[in-house]
């Protein structure tokens with residue numbers, strides 16, 4: 001899909017992509033999404049619906065982000081990885097990238113290297129301002145990354161992490177609630193049903209979600225498609 005088409009489809013569905021935001025080829029957005037001023041989304045990255053990508057944040061290549069994620073300003077996700085044990089960590093050894101018009105640079109043997117291994121951000125993840133998440137990590141559903149953190153390792157679901165390097169601060173909920181939430185996956189339920197939940201009472205939400213899931217299970221495939 002062309003980037004212009006993606007922008008207009010997102011807008012039709014109630015999203016917003018700032019005119020100064022940059023979306024590279026092969027980006028997939030599930031509309032609606034909000035992409036703020038100066039934000040960018042790199043090659044082959046995928047962003048789930050209701051993502052709030054605040055101004056000047058960068059989602060690099062090969063990032064998969066779930067639904068209902070919220071990013072503060074100046075967040076960077078999927079920071080590139082350079083080889084640490086080659087002669088040089090510089091692009092020279094791995095890519096023509098920045099100097100395609102320089103014959104000597106271009107002719108240097110390039111060793112195959114994955115600059116952006118896949119980074120996975122789950123659903124309902126809140127990432128505080130100026131946080132950096134290196135490529136190749138997985139941040140679980142429901143996790144929180146504190147402002148200014150540098151995430152270098154996988155983050156378990158519903159865990160709050162912070163600092164440089166980011167360490168576990170605490171879980172948002174006890175393990176029984178986390179297990180139920182991971183099972184019920186509220187982010188996959190139609191929004192009109194999510195809206196009936198008492199958001200600030202997690203136990204009541206779980207009980208109601210279980211009933212919604214059961215009712216949905218009894219719907220025919222055709223009824224589910226109509227939602």
Ligand SMILES: CC(C)(COP(=O)(O)OP(=O)(O)OC[C@H]1O[C@@H](n2cnc3c(N)ncnc32)[C@H](O)[C@@H]1OP(=O)(O)O)[C@@H](O)C(=O)NCCC(=O)NCCS
Nearest residue numbers: 071072073127128129144145146147148149160162163169
């Ligand atoms: C993480 C956050 C949500 C607070 O969570 P919390 O569980 O209420 O944390 P508390 O304030 O009780 O602090 C718990 C511990 O985490 C530490 N902590 C809190 N924020 C931190 C941060 N940004 N970096 C490192 N450590 C942090 C506290 O110092 C405290 O450490 P201690 O136990 O050693 O004293 C909040 O600090 C934060 O970063 N919010 C993001 C705000 C933001 O960026 N908003 C804009 C985007 S929409």
